[in-house]
Amino acid sequence: MRETIISVENLSKCYLIGHKAVTKELGTTLRDVMTREMHNFTRNALDFFRGRQIVQGDEVEEFWALRDVSFEVKRGEVIGIIGRNGAGKSTLLKILSRITEPTRGRAILCGRVASLLEVGTGFHAELTGRENIFLNGAILGMTKAEVKSKFDAIVAFADVERFLDTPVKRYSSGMYFRLAFAVAAHLEPEILAVDEVLAVGDAEFQKKCLGKMGDVARGGRTVLFVSHNMNAVERLCQRVICLKDGKITGIYDEVREGIVAYLRGSDEARIQTVWTNPGGRCENDFFFPERLEVSSAVPNARSGEPFSNGYPIVISIMGTVRRSGPGLNVGVGIYNENDELLFMTLSSDQTKESWPSLAKGLVRLRMVLPQRLLNEGSYRVELLASLHCQAWLLRPRGKVPSVHFSIQGGLSDSPYWDSKRPGLLAPVLSWENF
Numbered sequence: 001m002r003e004t005i006i007s008v009e010n011l012s013k014c015y016l017i018g019h020k021a022v023t024k025e026l027g028t029t030l031r032d033v034m035t036r037e038m039h040n041f042t043r044n045a046l047d048f049f050r051g052r053q054i055v056q057g058d059e060v061e062e063f064w065a066l067r068d069v070s071f072e073v074k075r076g077e078v079i080g081i082i083g084r085n086g087a088g089k090s091t092l093l094k095i096l097s098r099i100t101e102p103t104r105g106r107a108i109l110c111g112r113v114a115s116l117l118e119v120g121t122g123f124h125a126e127l128t129g130r131e132n133i134f135l136n137g138a139i140l141g142m143t144k145a146e147v148k149s150k151f152d153a154i155v156a157f158a159d160v161e162r163f164l165d166t167p168v169k170r171y172s173s174g175m176y177f178r179l180a181f182a183v184a185a186h187l188e189p190e191i192l193a194v195d196e197v198l199a200v201g202d203a204e205f206q207k208k209c210l211g212k213m214g215d216v217a218r219g220g221r222t223v224l225f226v227s228h229n230m231n232a233v234e235r236l237c238q239r240v241i242c243l244k245d246g247k248i249t250g251i252y253d254e255v256r257e258g259i260v261a262y263l264r265g266s267d268e269a270r271i272q273t274v275w276t277n278p279g280g281r282c283e284n285d286f287f288f289p290e291r292l293e294v295s296s297a298v299p300n301a302r303s304g305e306p307f308s309n310g311y312p313i314v315i316s317i318m319g320t321v322r323r324s325g326p327g328l329n330v331g332v333g334i335y336n337e338n339d340e341l342l343f344m345t346l347s348s349d350q351t352k353e354s355w356p357s358l359a360k361g362l363v364r365l366r367m368v369l370p371q372r373l374l375n376e377g378s379y380r381v382e383l384l385a386s387l388h389c390q391a392w393l394l395r396p397r398g399k400v401p402s403v404h405f406s407i408q409g410g411l412s413d414s415p416y417w418d419s420k421r422p423g424l425l426a427p428v429l430s431w432e433n434f
């Protein structure tokens with residue numbers, strides 16, 4: 001059985017937030033101001049002598065970024081930490097990296113920790129890239145000889161050889177990040193903590209980062225990986241910890257199960273199959289949307305439940321054409337739970353003779369997704385409208401109407417496929433001898 005390398009016990013972190021009291025300045029007297037300032041001075045002096053955080057403001061609020069977080073990580077594991085912005089992911093990594101102290105609880109780490117929490121964490125802006133490589137190695141407790149043995153690999157990975165003797169304050173954010181990640185990944189710490197490794201850098205370098213993290217994990221080192229990229233989490237991680245409002249909502253040995261639980265629990269992924277437009281949103285001169293709905297063709301389907309993929313899925317649109325034209329298009333874009341566009345379909349997809357009428361006045365359009373096309377998961381349907389090759393009236397990924405649904409089951413009649421299949425789609429195709 002593998003040894004425990006990280007043990008977190010009832011970890012909590014509280015920050016104090018100051019607020020200025022709302023007062024009616026007209027009725028405020030000099031005595032009120034002096035009393036308030038004396039109170040603030042006394043409070044700050046007491047906090048200073050007690051070693052507490054000094055907060056500016058008339059009122060102080062406690063904010064618990066983490067509350068009673070406990071888990072264990074075995075040596076060589078790759079753990080994904082996921083959650084919405086503000087869930088406490090970065091705070092947790094900062095405590096484990098000894099950047100900040102916990103308010104309560106403790107974390108026991110058995111080994112050297114290398115952290116990449118922000119662009120250039122641990123770099124000195126006035127030093128050159130070469131000097132910062134040796135500085136980071138020294139911080140990790142490595143000898144000069146050990147850093148030299150890794151130096152060429154770090155420089156080649158970061159691709160900053162031409163600027164190696166330039167102060168890093170003159171680096172672009174991409175160069176800064178490439179060198180920081182290369183140093184953290186190549187200096188062989190026992191524990192590597194990475195926060196949003198894919199947030200900076202081009203597509204080619206992101207691919208290199210993921211490949212290197214895979215190599216680190218296969219080398220028996222422990223990785224804590226925070227990311228909003230669920231594809232990367234699913235590809236790299238062996239377990240997932242879900243955080244919400246500073247608390248652990250679940251620890252999942254099946255990564256896919258954890259990702260689905262997180263996405264279903266987020267506001268954006270809740271099932272909402274009907275959108276209406278009582279407030280008159282999405283105004284334009286050509287097409288005014290009034291209703292967007294997604295429904296299942298399954299008999300007696302209950303509202304709010306996942307759809308079975310054994311039945312077609314119907315998408316219907318209702319709106320008013322205010323100004324007709326030959327280039328007017330109405331359709332939808334369908335996105336998966338990682339917000340990747342699967343496909344778009346518009347009313348002009350077929351031959352011109354088959355286009356639905358978009359004459360001036362009320363129009364109702366319907367499109368049917370064939371059964372057994374989409375895989376299990378959560379989906380978003382976005383309403384689109386355009387003037388062909390001229391302009392978007394309802395632009396993809398803009399402030400446009402959208403509805404959400406999820407699919408569970410009904411993927412195939414085969415006894416081998418009774419759960420989610422690999423891949424984005426799950427079409428059932430016919431095979432025969434020839």
